Structures are given as structure tokens and as C-alpha cells.
Amino acid sequence: MSEQEQLRSIRERIDGIDRELMRLISERAGCAQTVAQIKRAGGSGDDFYRPEREAQVLRQVKDANPGPLDGETLARLFREIMSACLALEAPLKVAFLGPEGTYTHAAVLKHFGQDVQLAPMASLGEVFRDVEAGSCPYGVVPIENSTEGVVNHTLDLFVQSPLHVCGEILLRIHHHLLSRETTLGTVRRVYAHQQALAQCRRWLDANLPQAERVALSSNAEAAQRASQEAGAAAIAGDTAEALYDLTGLKRNIEDHPDNTTRFLVIGRQAVIPPSGVDKTSVLVSTSNRPGALHRLLTPLAHNDVSMSRIESRPSRCVNWEYVYFLDIEGHSEDPKVKQALAGLRQESELFRILGAYPRAVL
């Protein structure tokens, strides 16, 4: 067979597979519509999103992946199929720290897929308020970065808010130097969010020591300025690069190659049913007595429950008193975790389960 004949034959096979895929995806979408009818009849209101079920579907895809695509890639494709199916049941609107082009925007798309409705907000406080008021059922906020640490403002907002954590998103952060300029030599000013400036500090010191660094409220705003100003560059990611039509003067300038930001999905739903691989976040406080923190954490050790994170913040009520944010492996309804939480509750003055939710799959 000639090369042309071989290609024609294999492309006919691909066409056949695509028709079959189309039929199967449409059949799947029809099932999602039936699910919507059942949920409506059961009085679920308009919130059809089920984080635990979506996490299970994505995990099954990764576990059963026959190759040659890697599990992550296959799961991303299924992420988009589910996003389209959910949009058919009822459109899902998500508030996030805007404007469009921020890393939080990228996190929203990674977690909810392209069919989500975007509601960009001007500040973290507005994201919380919008979800509290019910304008959006869910919101997405940054909580910590592997290089720069915790986002204190988000933690403080949780203390005041009745909202819960419904999910987490891990996003590898790649920073690019974007500009209208074509060489580093003509860049006199670099705009970025203060976190991005910090995450690229060493690269900037080595490659643009003379350029002025200007912190702005978001990387997207930085990209917008760089697109309008001669001699300016911005540090931002892929989403901003495409949106503001800038060229990447230098790509991946983050000082740590595994630079990752963790985001939380916030919502009004108190506890998400167990997905099988979950986390629980709690907010506790204790009096300022010797051994208080030790006593607080003892129930976790006694019940063999791992804590993956602890952060402290000033209580803002009494000087030198602190509230603690704990992330625990497992779901608040798992027997071991339930017992550990009961012990923790007894030892603490303030105790609130912020949420139990699926661990990030993608």
C-alpha cells in the first residue's frame, strides 16, 4: 500500500471512531438530562453540581486509562465532557478574583471546565459576599502558594464568613515576561502582582536588575498596562498572554520550577458527601495557656488521623490569641476522623468545620 492509501485507510477508521464517540457523548449528555429531571423532582433546587461525583468520575478515568494518552490528559478531556453535560442540566456560575486573565481564572477553568459561567470580582471580599448573597452558588479563592506561603486575606475572610469549603484546586503556576518590546534590553519597568514579583525575584535580579518593579492588584491588570505602555513588561500567565495579545519575551521565569498555587472552592453547602479520597478543613481556637496547642492536636494523633497543614492567624478579638486552620486527611464522616474531631471540639474554644471535600484530582 502507498503512503497515501495507508493514510486514507487509517483516517477512515478515525472517522468511524469519531462518529461512535459522538454517539456515545450524546448518549451521555442525554443521561445527564435525565439526572437533572430526577434531581428536580427530588427538590434539589437549581444546584446540580456534585463535586464528589465529578471527583469519582475523574479518578475512575485516571485509574482505568489504557494509554497511550497519559491519565492526566484523558481526565482533562472528560473534565470538559462533564462540564458540557452539567451546563445542559443547569448553567453553573462561579465567582472568582478577577479580572479575566488571572491565575484564579485559570484555576476556575481547570476545575469546572470551559462551560462554566464566569463572574469575575474586584476583590477577595467581593467573592465571599457574592457567594454569601447567593448571586453565585460557588466561588474560587487562592489560599496558598508553594513558594510564597499562605494568602492571609483569604484565611481572615473565612473567620468572618459562614461559607464552607467545597473543593480544592492545584494549579502549576508558570510566569512569563510579557511585553510589546522585543528584547529584554528595552524593558524599563515590570508590572505584576506582588506574589508574582516575589516568585520571580531571583530571575529579575539576574536578568532585569535595572528595571523598576511595580506591584499591581492582579497579573491581568499588569498585562493590560504592559499592552499599552512602551518599555513596560508584565509577569503573567498563559491566560493573560492570549487575552492581551502580548508576546512572551521569556517563558517560565518562576524561581521554583514546581511553583504551585492551591485554590479553594467556596459555597454554602456545609458538607460534601464522601468521594472516597477527601480532606476536612477546620477552624479552631484555644486559650493562650501552656500546652494548649499540644492538647488541641492530641485527639488527631490518638485516632491516627494525619494533619496536612496548620496555619495560625491573630484572632482579631484579643491580642496574642490565635485561630488555627487545620487541614486533615479524610472526610469528617469517616469514623476515625469523626472521633478525632469530637476530641478536638472538646479541647477548643471556637470550633468550626469549614468543609469536607474531595482532594484535587487534576
Ligand SMILES: C=C(O[C@@H]1C=C(C(=O)O)C=C[C@H]1O)C(=O)O
Ligand atoms: C450527571 C450528574 O450531574 C453533574 C454532571 C456530572 C457528569 O457529567 O458526570 C457529574 C456530577 C454533576 O456535577 C450527576 O450528578 O451524576
